[in-house]
Amino acid sequence: MRGNELLDKLERIDPAYIEAADTAPNKRKSVWAKWGTLAACLCLVCVLAVPAMAAFSPAFYELLYAVTPATAQFFKPVQRSCEDNGIRMEVTAAYIHENTAEIYLSMRDLTGKRFDETVDLFDSYRLHTPFDCTGHCKLVNYAPDTHTATFLVTLEQWDRQSIEGEKLTFSVQKLLSGKKxxxxxxxxxxxxxxxxxxxxxxxxxxxxxxxxxxxxxxxxxxxxxxxxxxxxxxxxxxxxxxxxxxxxxxxxxxxxxxxxxxxxxxxxxxxxxxxxxxxxxxxxxxxxxxxxxxxxxxxxxxxxxxxxxxxxxxxxxxSAGPVEGNWSVTFPLENTAGN
CATH class of the missing domain: 2.60.40 (Immunoglobulin-like)
Structure with a gap:
């Protein structure tokens, strides 16, 4: 192509195309790609960190439970017994039927000195479940030879759906005994x-x-x-x-x-x-x-x-006052036989 012909062709090009060609390429797609990658990484970090934080950080567990109880209970490790201040708490049996759970928990005084047949939980117990429910706890037995009190925890889900397989956390901070x-x-x-x-x-x-x-x-x-x-x-x-x-x-x-x-x-x-x-x-x-x-x-x-x-x-x-401690057990709601 001769020079005059080339110039003639260039003169016929729409100026809008020339302006568009001179504009810097749109970077939006790559920016969003970077943010998407970052978000995915954060999600992965959260997924990997939640189990560890829920297991070892009570504050994080309570925060997570306040936002999403089901997630908090999913990641909460199973722990059927615990011991604090010389007292051992343990899940001994459970009976699950439809939307109702009946759980037996024992509190054993390893020192044999702190409570008797008048013991109660002083309204200090808490139930953490992945569903809305009503619940109550009562003393059903005291064995003086082993210094062991057995409590029955009964809970019922509000929407009357099956609760078998869900996970429950039961915690206690005070025991009151020696009542007169x-x-x-x-x-x-x-x-x-x-x-x-x-x-x-x-x-x-x-x-x-x-x-x-x-x-x-x-x-x-x-x-x-x-x-x-x-x-x-x-x-x-x-x-x-x-x-x-x-x-x-x-x-x-x-x-x-x-x-x-x-x-x-x-x-x-x-x-x-x-x-x-x-x-x-x-x-x-x-x-x-x-x-x-x-x-x-x-x-x-x-x-x-x-x-x-x-x-x-x-x-x-x-009474003379409470015995204080930090007792907590977490266990799946499933039928188990007593020991």
């Missing part, structure tokens, strides 16, 4: 001669009965604690008797309930007929330290002039 019960008349208490008019408004930690309305107990008026009137047992003190808005209040203080679970009830007994009158409701509230609890037991229809007719009757449960 006291029941009887509070001798030496003069109901009519011990009245106080001092009251206060508190935020209750708990209410019973229907006396305080349906507002959820945002605030209630109770007796202001006074000096000890009687102490029938260590950890339990009668601190007030008086009227609030026409209702008789009898106030009892339970020391250090977060460690002892001290609790009880108060009733009135007619000295002449022996009739026992239960309270119509109660309001409980923490002390200033947030460790002990006051409880006002409320009686309606008891006039002040008739107080001498009645004696106070109490039922109380106390």
């Amino acid at each position: 019960s006291w029941e009887g008349t509070l001798d030496g208490v003069d109901l009519g001669g011990s009245l106080t008019s001092a009251t206060q408004t508190v935020q209750p930690r708990g209410l019973s009965g229907d006396l305080f309305g349906s507002d959820g107990g945002k605030s209630v008026t109770v007796l202001k604690p006074g000096d000890a009137i009687a102490s029938p047992v260590d950890g339990v003190t009668l601190t007030g008797i008086g009227y609030v808005d026409g209702w008789l209040h009898v106030q009892v203080y339970y020391a250090d309930i977060l460690k002892t679970d001290n609790h009880g009830s108060i009733s009135l007994v007619n000295r002449e007929t022996g009739e026992q009158i239960e309270c119509d409701g109660s309001a409980a509230f923490f002390d200033d330290a947030g460790t002990g609890s006051y409880e006002d037991y409320v009686f309606t229809g008891i006039e002040a002039y008739a107080l001498d007719t009645y004696a106070l009757y109490g039922m109380f449960v106390t």
Whole structure:
């Protein structure tokens, strides 16, 4: 091709093609390819790291369980027994039927000193499952010769699907034992001669009965604690008797309930007929330290002039405090025979 002919051909080329040819190539595809490769690597790292982190990092396991319980339980290693603070916990048997599981777990005191037939888990146990469920735990046996308590854990899945093969984690932080019960008349208490008019408004930690309305107990008026009137047992003190808005209040203080679970009830007994009158409701509230609890037991229809007719009757449960530790087992929900 001659030079003049070449120039003539070039002059006929659309300028848009020339501009396009001069533009740098689009790098978007390669950029997205790099990000895709990086994302795949991160996913691989996560898949490889999750089992190890779930196994050795309780904090990571709890975080993962909060986001996706099924994934957390999938990677949680099976561990049917554990030991801490001289106490061994072990899964001994399980019965799975449809959406319900009944699991027996033993707690054995290897020192033989820390708990007895009154032992319970002090509401410190937790259930981790890959599904939504309801569950409860109760003591079913105590063997004094081996210092072993056996608990039955029962759980039921909400959507009534089969749960066999799923994995459950059961953990405990406290055991409460050495509980003592006291029941009887509070001798030496003069109901009519011990009245106080001092009251206060508190935020209750708990209410019973229907006396305080349906507002959820945002605030209630109770007796202001006074000096000890009687102490029938260590950890339990009668601190007030008086009227609030026409209702008789009898106030009892339970020391250090977060460690002892001290609790009880108060009733009135007619000295002449022996009739026992239960309270119509109660309001409980923490002390200033947030460790002990006051409880006002409320009686309606008891006039002040008739107080001498009645004696106070109490039922109380106390303990020395808990044994603390970190016990946790993880196991598949499958039928197993007891040992």
